[in-house]
Amino acid sequence: MTIREEQVLERIERARGRRARLRDDTIVLAHGSGGKATRTLVDAVFREAFANPVLDRMDDSARFAVNGVDLAFTTDSYVVSPLFFPGGDIGDLAVNGTVNDLAVAGATPLHLSAGFILEEGFPVESLRHITESMRAAAEAAGVDIVTGDTKVVQRGKADGCYISTSGVGVVTDPPSGALRPGDAVLVTGPIGEHGVTIMLARGELDLEADLASDTAPLGCLLAELRDACPGAVRRMRDATRGGVATVLNEIAADAGLAIAVDEGAVPVRPAVRGACELLGIDPMYVACEGRAVVVVAPEAEAAALAALRAHPLGAGAAVIAHVKDDPSxxxxxxTAFGGTRIVDLLAGDPLPRIC
Known part of the structure; x- marks a missing residue:
């Protein structure tokens, strides 16, 4: 058996659910990247401690019924650096990220909570700017911020402002979840814009590009998609940490099927592609904050694409892959050169603090 064949078999075993083992003694930045290290940490520590049927589904939002009403609930934390960047700031990022987790569960977002951890010395004017961004984003998404919390830590013990948000919504049209060979995989627009924008905004690289974060609420876009393809939407995920590659790996592993991606069909803006090439980063692993990955039945492929492209947030949508029987x-x-390679989970942390 060749080394490559052994690597393939190892990845197949991991995809089929081999129990994760955490070998690290301390937390490192890679544990927050959304890739391999994050998945291992979650599986080996949090899922082991908190295991229950709702959590074990590992969706973007937890789904459960209360008095016969199907609800979705999600929570997230935001530690982006810098706090303000082209196209947005930590405030609208927090709101959009939370409502998008609900939207990909087929839920209509209703209410959010917001917790703030502020560093001593943080300018009140900056906090007002952030809260105004949150108010505007919540209004655009059709939700209210109804509760929250504030803590202040000593100077030097944080990075200005961290935000933790939770959201609840009513599930009206959940994806079926049951992937089948032949299903089409779409992205709702060009990928990697948020991650590259944050990287350039950090000022650590001598690069310039006309880019802005893609942060946006996806509820209306995905509702129109579901209306155009009733009963045909299998899965929806928003491609944040770890990018589209991580989402596809998780979907394939959960389904026990393969996903075959056409590199030439993946939409990437020239500025994003150029920056990634200079830095040796694959755009497939770069975070988005206003893009979703959608899997639909084969007969709905054309209708799904048309519905997405008819909406301003989906104008750059594309069919990028199809579901196959194997390798499981x-x-x-x-690739563009006619070869085929495995797209594994993200290893390492090329873009720290992107959300």
């Missing part, structure tokens, strides 16, 4: 749990990329 793997994501394969057909």
């Amino acid at each position: 749990g793997l994501v394969l990329l057909k």
Whole structure:
């Protein structure tokens, strides 16, 4: 058996659910990247401690029924650096990220909470700017921020402002979840814009590009998609930490099927592609904050694409992949040169603090 064949078998075993083992003694930045290290930390520590049927589904939002009403509930924390960046700031990022987690569960977002951890010395004017961004984003998404919390830590013990948000919504049209060979995989627009924007805004690289974060609420876009393809939407995920590659790996592993990606079909703006090439980063692993990955039945492929492209937030949508029988749990990329390679989970942390 060749080394490559051994690597393939190892990835297949991991995709089929081999129990994760955490070998690190301390937390490192990679544990927050959304890739392999994050998945291992979650599986080996949090899922082991908190295991229950709702959590074990590992969706973007937890789904459960209360008095016969199907609800979705999600929570997230935001530690982006810098706090203000082209296209947005930590405030609208927090609101949009939370409502998008609800939207991809087929839920109509209703209410959010917001917790603030502020560093001593943080300018009140900056806090007002952030809260105004949150108010505007919540209004655009059709939700209210109804409760929250504030803590202040000593100077030097935080990075200005961290935000934790939770959201609840009513599930009106959940994805079926049951992938089948032949299903089409779409993205709702060009990928990688948020991650590259944050990287350039940090000022640590001698690069310039006309880019802005793609942060946006996806509820209306995904509702129109579901209306255009009733009963045909299998899965929806928002591609944040770890990017589209991580989402595809998780979907393939959960389904026990393969996903075959056409590299030439993946929409990437020239500025994003150029920056990624200079830095040696694959755009497939770069975070988005206003893009979703959607899997639909084969007969709905054309209708889904048309519905997405008819909405301003989906104008750049594309069909990028199809579901295959095997190899089970793997994501394969057909390259522009005609070859095929495995797209594995993100290793390491090329873009720290992007959300």
